[in-house]
Each structure stands twice: as structure tokens, then as C-alpha cells.
Amino acid sequence: MTSTALLTDHYELTMLQAALRSGAAGRRCVFEVFARRLPDGRRYGVVAGTGRLLRDLADFRFGEAEIERLRGAGVVDEDTLAYLAAYRFSGSIHGYAEGECYFPGSPLLVVEGTFAEAVLLETLVLSVLNHDSAVAAASSRMTGAAEGRPCIEMGSRRTHEDAAVAAARAAYVTGFAATSNLEAGREFGVPTTGTSAHAFTLLHDSEREAFEAQVASLGKGTTLLVDTYDVATAVRTAVEVAGPELGAVRLDSGDLLAQAREVRRQLDGLGATGTRIVVTSDLDEHAIAALAAAPVDAYGVGTSLVTGSGAPTAGLVYKLVAREDANGEIVGVAKKSKDKATVAGRKWALRRRNAAGIAEAEVIGVGEPPANDGDDRPLLVELVRDGEVVGATTLEQARARHEQSRAELPARALQLSRGEPAIPTVYEA
Amino acid sequence: MTSTALLTDHYELTMLQAALRSGAAGRRCVFEVFARRLPDGRRYGVVAGTGRLLRDLADFRFGEAEIERLRGAGVVDEDTLAYLAAYRFSGSIHGYAEGECYFPGSPLLVVEGTFAEAVLLETLVLSVLNHDSAVAAASSRMTGAAEGRPCIEMGSRRTHEDAAVAAARAAYVTGFAATSNLEAGREFGVPTTGTSAHAFTLLHDSEREAFEAQVASLGKGTTLLVDTYDVATAVRTAVEVAGPELGAVRLDSGDLLAQAREVRRQLDGLGATGTRIVVTSDLDEHAIAALAAAPVDAYGVGTSLVTGSGAPTAGLVYKLVAREDANGEIVGVAKKSKDKATVAGRKWALRRRNAAGIAEAEVIGVGEPPANDGDDRPLLVELVRDGEVVGATTLEQARARHEQSRAELPARALQLSRGEPAIPTVYEA
Numbered sequence: 001m002t003s004t005a006l007l008t009d010h011y012e013l014t015m016l017q018a019a020l021r022s023g024a025a026g027r028r029c030v031f032e033v034f035a036r037r038l039p040d041g042r043r044y045g046v047v048a049g050t051g052r053l054l055r056d057l058a059d060f061r062f063g064e065a066e067i068e069r070l071r072g073a074g075v076v077d078e079d080t081l082a083y084l085a086a087y088r089f090s091g092s093i094h095g096y097a098e099g100e101c102y103f104p105g106s107p108l109l110v111v112e113g114t115f116a117e118a119v120l121l122e123t124l125v126l127s128v129l130n131h132d133s134a135v136a137a138a139s140s141r142m143t144g145a146a147e148g149r150p151c152i153e154m155g156s157r158r159t160h161e162d163a164a165v166a167a168a169r170a171a172y173v174t175g176f177a178a179t180s181n182l183e184a185g186r187e188f189g190v191p192t193t194g195t196s197a198h199a200f201t202l203l204h205d206s207e208r209e210a211f212e213a214q215v216a217s218l219g220k221g222t223t224l225l226v227d228t229y230d231v232a233t234a235v236r237t238a239v240e241v242a243g244p245e246l247g248a249v250r251l252d253s254g255d256l257l258a259q260a261r262e263v264r265r266q267l268d269g270l271g272a273t274g275t276r277i278v279v280t281s282d283l284d285e286h287a288i289a290a291l292a293a294a295p296v297d298a299y300g301v302g303t304s305l306v307t308g309s310g311a312p313t314a315g316l317v318y319k320l321v322a323r324e325d326a327n328g329e330i331v332g333v334a335k336k337s338k339d340k341a342t343v344a345g346r347k348w349a350l351r352r353r354n355a356a357g358i359a360e361a362e363v364i365g366v367g368e369p370p371a372n373d374g375d376d377r378p379l380l381v382e383l384v385r386d387g388e389v390v391g392a393t394t395l396e397q398a399r400a401r402h403e404q405s406r407a408e409l410p411a412r413a414l415q416l417s418r419g420e421p422a423i424p425t426v427y428e429a
Numbered sequence: 430m431t432s433t434a435l436l437t438d439h440y441e442l443t444m445l446q447a448a449l450r451s452g453a454a455g456r457r458c459v460f461e462v463f464a465r466r467l468p469d470g471r472r473y474g475v476v477a478g479t480g481r482l483l484r485d486l487a488d489f490r491f492g493e494a495e496i497e498r499l500r501g502a503g504v505v506d507e508d509t510l511a512y513l514a515a516y517r518f519s520g521s522i523h524g525y526a527e528g529e530c531y532f533p534g535s536p537l538l539v540v541e542g543t544f545a546e547a548v549l550l551e552t553l554v555l556s557v558l559n560h561d562s563a564v565a566a567a568s569s570r571m572t573g574a575a576e577g578r579p580c581i582e583m584g585s586r587r588t589h590e591d592a593a594v595a596a597a598r599a600a601y602v603t604g605f606a607a608t609s610n611l612e613a614g615r616e617f618g619v620p621t622t623g624t625s626a627h628a629f630t631l632l633h634d635s636e637r638e639a640f641e642a643q644v645a646s647l648g649k650g651t652t653l654l655v656d657t658y659d660v661a662t663a664v665r666t667a668v669e670v671a672g673p674e675l676g677a678v679r680l681d682s683g684d685l686l687a688q689a690r691e692v693r694r695q696l697d698g699l700g701a702t703g704t705r706i707v708v709t710s711d712l713d714e715h716a717i718a719a720l721a722a723a724p725v726d727a728y729g730v731g732t733s734l735v736t737g738s739g740a741p742t743a744g745l746v747y748k749l750v751a752r753e754d755a756n757g758e759i760v761g762v763a764k765k766s767k768d769k770a771t772v773a774g775r776k777w778a779l780r781r782r783n784a785a786g787i788a789e790a791e792v793i794g795v796g797e798p799p800a801n802d803g804d805d806r807p808l809l810v811e812l813v814r815d816g817e818v819v820g821a822t823t824l825e826q827a828r829a830r831h832e833q834s835r836a837e838l839p840a841r842a843l844q845l846s847r848g849e850p851a852i853p854t855v856y857e858a
Contacts, residue, residue: 006614007585007591007593007594007611008585008610008611009583009586009610010609010610010611010622010623013611014625014646015626015628015629015643017646018625018642018643018645019632020646021646024633024642029628069611069614073614077646115632119626122626123590127585127586130588131588131589131590132589154438156437156552157438157555157747158556158744159559159560159741159742160557160560160589160591160595161436161485161552161556161557162436162589162592163560163589163591165436180438181436182437182438182439182504183436185498186435186502192439192502192504194438194442196443196444196447197440197441197444197551198748198766199458199460199748199749200447201764202752202763202764203448203456203458203544204453205754209451213447213448214447216447216450216451217443217446217447217450217506218447227764227766227767228765254767281769303742308741312741313732315587320627320628323631325634333631333632334631335627335631335657335658337656337683338656340681340682
């Protein structure tokens, strides 16, 4: 599969067919992506996936194979197939820069085009942003809790094989130092790293032979896994084998706080004062925070990262907020469904900051944005103009954007306890 | 990307390098996939993804592009690259058939080969099985709760775009009737279906015009979305537009139980006694069960399905349980890590059933399996022999396997409340 066009819900195409028939398909529309709320207790969200989305947009074409499939399955009629065969998005997209923090109602993406061309993008846009932003929101809490100690992403095995690559990328946006995922290294340039597994120790006739084999091949700077049998014995063996130049030891089970302290004492006693301690084993942001006082040098995080640490989807929606009427005027629209109402009209958004540069509110409005008073920071950037990507950024830029955006939030944003959004969302007329 | 080989953790390759150097890489090994426990409160697990895995195995090759990347990034040395360039799995794999129910300790996959060839598969095997089995475990509870009413998968937008395709497939294995995901239709033959979104109604100048457009294009059998403005008004309009032949109406917000009853009365009063009611809106297995007494004809399930309804990963692990020793004998091995100990030796597994055919225990042992007494059902089937896939099944076979396997469990397995595994896992000497 090279086209991304069928990563789409069936109903986008049948709605297109009906709208082509009624003539409404050509009406200019504005769709917006936003979260009605943050996951329970979270204090901020993080936009991630924008870079992947802009890349996938280019592959969103209905080629012969896709058309043939849709025809064979009887999904839509021939007029609609003809439209799809010629489809390319020719509208404009503005959005929050990748890495930006967000709050309930923030217009993360503003997609403008005809109904036909904009509605087709709904599923792909949401899939990419919902997944990557869910991971980023969790991983940002982890790097926040780690307070500068490196975090390593190693959750590939706990999630879909392709989602794993995207998760490694999203974690990097929020400050993770590296990933175990080799494809994320190839596809996105995320640094990759690895230690060793229990299987490697068990493969050899003794733990010592395993350590010798690893050091012989990978050098003294390697990381030895020391909890296959008895930790104290393993640490002693490790330093005997590699000497005090041993790079690191990894702990993957048990009481990490107590063990890290014990292992640090033991390593220091053996003269291996420079040998680092890497901890893994179902860590999440809370476990990382609880290890702040322990002599830990790096955190390896798996399951909780790729599953969004309790919030595996960001809950973003893609809603029609304005469209052309019979007179050619753009009018705001909003559904009135119980418990799912939306706000009509194309939005602007600012991060209101005080004189010290600390964020005070997410200010959202419809119509002309107010003149910038110098402290407020406009949040929407141009991503796509007339169908051409104009707002692509590098992964390093997204990473820097996240670091700046998070640093600007009030200190309460980094508290891990369940709370309200760190700043209120304010709608201005 | 066509090769799946880099969907792999960095350390699998560095362990390979060290084992090639030590000579242990060629030792025959047995790795097993199992769950230490089910997700909290779950009564059974469901194996899914086997078919995808067997397909991906064929693409697990280190081609020129992969070798070049690994060399450029300095991941492993030239000897290891040479091994990888020639790599193809030549061992054997047995496993639980796709769709089979499982319990803590069940040996879901038994991979036999040299250390080198088997260790490399760890990440991909776990990614595929952890994701798909997590979805299947949740979706099986949903079809169980629906008691024969059709369930439609529509969660693509809430998860990674490729994970969405796999999720649709896993849901189908457990009895879902259809998916919204067009790629799942193309790639796996899952039936696709769709209704309409609020955007389609809002696009038109009135709800009536939207309904007229949809019926004109998609026929009277279509499903009209009736909660954009006022439900009672919309239902009346819908029947006026389509007549009593209207296929279905969809409710996507509010109190679904009360609304379904009200809408049913209204439809019947209008003579639309054959018009079905489809409900959506953050349904999970509990919400489905709570609607059992409501006049609902189909459930659309999104977020909770693709996120495993609270358990987004199955927590499966891939552990070395036996390997060749210096004398060429296969010996059981097991790590002793605190809280993560494993059971040594290659396993067999049976579902013990009583005379009525009801499952009583998951019986697991090491060594020769006992002679079959007629009621017990052996669980391991041959999937790969000497590197060739011999156990591929169709998706329909996996679906049938799941239906039979679930039907054989004691009735308590289908209770949705938090509980113990429906049958105990018994280790026999």
C-alpha cells in the first residue's frame, strides 16, 4: 500500500456521493480539529503528528488500485469514482505547530476547501493526530517528571508495529533522548539505542559468560542487564568482567528505588563510580517521579508510553464549523446534539501571557483576531496553501517548539496529580 | 517501506552481534509468547493477529536499504550485517489458532530455531499479537454483550491509521459484522459500511434538504443521522422524505436508552416499523449491555474498541524457555527476576473439557503431552515448518474458531464485571 486514501471511513465517500448529487459538494467549508476536553485529570495536551500528516497528505490519492477496489466493492457510483480519481486537496490548512501545548477547544487544525475535498481528509487527519498527540501528551509528562535525566522509548512491542514507529517519533518531540525502534531511526532520524535482554543471559551457560560475550562484542561502554538471577552477584560479575569503565547496568524488576540505591553503593564500592544505572519495568510518569531521589541515570519507558499512560487516544474531533450558503456567503454552523454541541465559525487562537511570559489563558475567537499586544502569542501557523505544503518543520524544530511551549506554562502544568487544565480556555466575541 | 525487518528493537541486533561473536548465536532455542496475567478483571483473552504475523514474516528480510541504514547508523558490525543480509527464518512455529481464547500462561506461540533467527522476531511478533489480541479481547466482550445484534467497528479515527486497519480485522475475528475502514475491506476483505455525519446535515441549508440529498443518492435503505438538531423533528422529516422503507436512523448523543425507546415509538407510529435504530456515541461493552432492553438494532463502536476498552495492550511477552547447552542437549531455562519469573521448558497446552464439552481448565505442561482422553482439546497447531508457513487460515476460519472457543467457555466467562479468569490455569508435571 502506498496510497493513504483508503485509510478512510466508508461514510466519507458516501457523503461525498450524496453531496455531489445535491450540488453541495462544491460549497466552501471550514472544518476544525479540536478536543472537547483533555483526558481526565490532564493539565495540558500536546500536538504531535503534524509532520506525518503533511507527508501522508501527498500520498492521499485514489490511484487505479483504489478506484478498482471501490468499484468492485460497490462503495460509490461512477460519478463519485471519477471525482476521486482526479482528487487532490487544493485548499488551505492552518494549525498549531507540532509540539505546541493545547487546551480544550484549541483549534488544532483549520482545514478550508470545498466540502468534497475537506471531508475526505477527516479520518486520516484524526487517526494521525489522535494517536501521536495521545503519546506526546503522556511522554511530555514523563520527560517533565524525569527533570533532565534521559528517557528512552522502548515500547514498540506493546503496540501495533507501525504505531510503534509513530510513537517513537512523538516521544522524541517531547524530549525523549532515544528509541529502541530501528524503523523510527530510519524513517524519522530518531536516535536508536539498546541494552540487552534476559534471553541473552539465559542463552549462555553462565551469567559471566553472557557478560563476557557482550563486553567483548559491544565494548565496556555497554549496558549489562543485572536482574536475571541475583542482582548483587550480577553487579559484582559485571564490574569484574568490564572493569570500572562499565557503561551502565540495567534493572528491570523488583523495587527499583531500593535496588538503585543498593546497586549505586555497590558500584561505588567497586570503584565503578562512573557506571550509570538504567531502570526499566513498567515505568510511567508517576514511577519516574517516585525515583527522583534515587541514583538513577536514565529511564526506559515502554507500555505506558505507547498506550498514552491511561489515555490512548487524544479524543480529537473534526467538525464542520462554517460553510458557504446559497448566496455564496460563508456562515458559521454548529450541531446542537445533546452533550456534543460545537461552536460555529472559523477560529483564531492566542496564548495570552503575562509580562513575565507565563501563559495565562488560551484565547479563542471567531472573526478577525485582535491586534497583538506583544505578550500574546498567535498559535495558528500556515501549513498548506492551495494544496501545497508550506509549513513543514523538522523534528528538531517540533522538539524545540514543545520545550518552549511547555516552559511557558505555569508551574502547575507539570504537576502529575489529576487537575484542571493549567490555563483556562476563554472565548472572545 | 516494504520490509518489516526494521520494525525491531535495536537490542535484538546488538544481542545478535554479541552472540555471533561468542558462538552462542547458533544454539537451538525455544521462545514462547504468553501473558503473565490477563488485564485487570478480564475473564479471558483472545488470540488475534496470527494471520497478519504469518504474512509479515515473509517480508522480514534485511534488504539493501535496511543493511545500508544499519551500517550508516553504526548499529552493528559487518559480520552481523552479513548475517542479516542472508537472514530468513528457517525454524518452526506452533501456536494457538487465531480466534482461540486464552488464559494466563497459555503458550500462544512457540518459536523454535537458532537463537539468532528466533531472537530477531521478538519485537514484530509481540507488536502484532499485543495489539490485535488487545482489540480482540475487548471486541469479543462487545459482541458477547450484544447477544446477536450486529456490531459495527468505526474507531479508525481514534487510533493510528495502520493500527485502525488491524483493529477492524481483529474485531471481525470476534464477530463484528462490519467496519467503516475501507483499507480493512481491501486488505482483509472485512465488509465495510457507513452512515452519515453531522457535517453532511450542516452542509445543507436545512435538515430536510440533507435527508433528501442522501436518500436521492443512496436510496431509501440508507441510514439517516437524526440528532443534529432535534431528534423528534428529524425522525418525522426522515420518514416524510424516505417513507416507511427508510433503512435506519442513527442516534449519536444523549440518553440512548430513553431516546431509542422514544424513536421506536415514533417510527412505529409513522408506519416505519421496519426502520432500524443504530446507536453510536462512545459505546463500550457495558453501554451495549445496558441497552439490551432497548429497541436497538445495531451498535456502532469506536474509541473503546480500538483502545482495547481500558486494556490497550495484551501484555504478551516473548521469553526464552529452553536452549541447547554445550553438549547439544536442549535444557529448560528461566530467569528468576523478582515479580517476573518464568517457567522453563517447551510447553504443551490443552483445554480440559467436561463431558458436556464445557471448558474446565487450561492445562499446560512441559515434555510429552498426555494421551488425549477425547474431551481435552489440544491447543497448539503447526504454523511454520522449516521456515515455510503451513498453518495459514482464512479470516472466516479465525472468526469461526473464536465463536466455537468462546461458546465452550463456562457462562461466567461472558460476565462483564471484573472477575478471575473463567477457567484456572493448571501446570501438570
